[in-house]
Amino acid sequence: MPELPEVEIIRQYLDEQLPGRTIACADILLTRQLKYPEPEAFQSLVAGKxxxxxxxxxxxxxxxxxxxxxIVFHLRMTGSLVYDPSGNQRDAYARMVFHLAGGGALVFADVRTFGCVYGxxxxxxxxxxxxxxxxxEPLSEAFTPAYLAQAIRGRKQPIKSFLLDQRRIAGLGNIYADESLFLAGIHPRREAGSLTQAECKKLAAAIQHVLRDGLADGGTTFRNYRNGEGGYGRHQEHLCVYHRAGKPCPTCGRPIEKITVGGRGTHFCPYCQH
DNA sequence: TTCTTAACCTGGAGGC
DNA sequence: TGCCTCCAGGTTAAGA
Structure with a gap:
């Protein structure tokens, strides 16, 4: 499930490989995932560009x-965007293939077909x-403890739900939200508006810390995430709570618990997070 | 206005 | 081994 670090790693690789190359044509294998415009118009839009x-x-x-x-892509849960230098690789879940002039292809694949493409x-x-x-952007100068304190003011929703709201912070998903709350020592069901100034400062720093760690590790791979080369991330080896229910908390050694917050599976340490 | 819930979708895990 | 059910989760629309 690609979140900000995974999407950024895909971007960095593709931004090295694609500039200057020309799209010969696009095969749209599942039109449902092309949200705009109609397939014929989309193909005309990209061909020869x-x-x-x-x-x-x-x-x-x-x-x-x-x-x-x-061209705008959203990978949602299981999408990937991979540059195939040979243009010959076959992905069973390829939904859109951009064939490049001179060989190679940019392949948008997606198992669960939640991802979307616009032109x-x-x-x-x-x-x-x-x-x-x-x-x-949580790694930009605009994201500060003061911004966070202002954004949560008066909000009664759980802080976990707040962190997943892309209108408040762009790019956080379930994995990094759980890890951030653990690092900040904040219970995921805490009312967002109840956080103190000191907790806002701690949480803002924790969000930036876990995102930078995820970037340094090449992203997190559980099932479907692949980077722009088709490879995998390593950050799943360094997670403290996510996907670790029943395993010992790295701080206190007591078991990590899994609950549901806002309809999302949520992992936390009931002793270290308040 | 704010928050919650359901729906979208399909592979994989677990139970029988 | 095969079938069935449930779970995973990002986003959005609908409902409370």
Missing amino acids: RMKGMRRRGKYLLLDLQDGST FAAGEEIAVSGLQSLGP
Whole structure:
């Protein structure tokens, strides 16, 4: 399940490989995942276009083309975006294949088909509601303890649910939200608005710490995450609570518990988090 | 306005 | 071995 570190690692690799290359044509193997425009219009939009670079915003990837048009990807839970230099690899779950002039392909694959792709022509507004309403990047200067304190003010929802709200913080997902709360010593069911200034400072620092660790480890792979080369991350080996129910807490040694918060599986230490 | 819940979807795990 | 049920989870729309 790609979150900010995983999406950023994909972006970095593809941004090295794709600029200057030209899309010969696009095969749309599952039209349901192409949200805009219609398949024929999308194919016309990308065919023969030279790629300029890959950007990231939250969990969205934006592939800019030289003519000013943009392809937007969201990998959701099981999506991947992989550059295949040979262009010959066969992925059973490939949903869209961009064949490149001179060989090679950019393959959008997705097991559970929740991911989505959009294409916008030059000058056209990038009308993706989730993308337009994203909160600040947690590793940017805009994300500070003061921002966090202001954003949670008066909120009664659990802090875990708050952290997963992309309108408040862009890019956090279930894994890094659980890890951040553990590092900050905050119980995931705490009312968001009940956090003190000191806890906001601790939580903001924890969020940045776990995201940077995830980036340094090449991301977290549980089932389907693959980086832009088709390889796997290593951060799952360093997680403190996520996916560790029943295993000892790295701080106190007592068992990690798993509960449901806001409909999401949530892992925490009931002794270290308050 | 804020928060919660269901739905989308399919592979894999576990139970029988 | 095969079948069935449940779980996983990011986002959004609908409902409370």
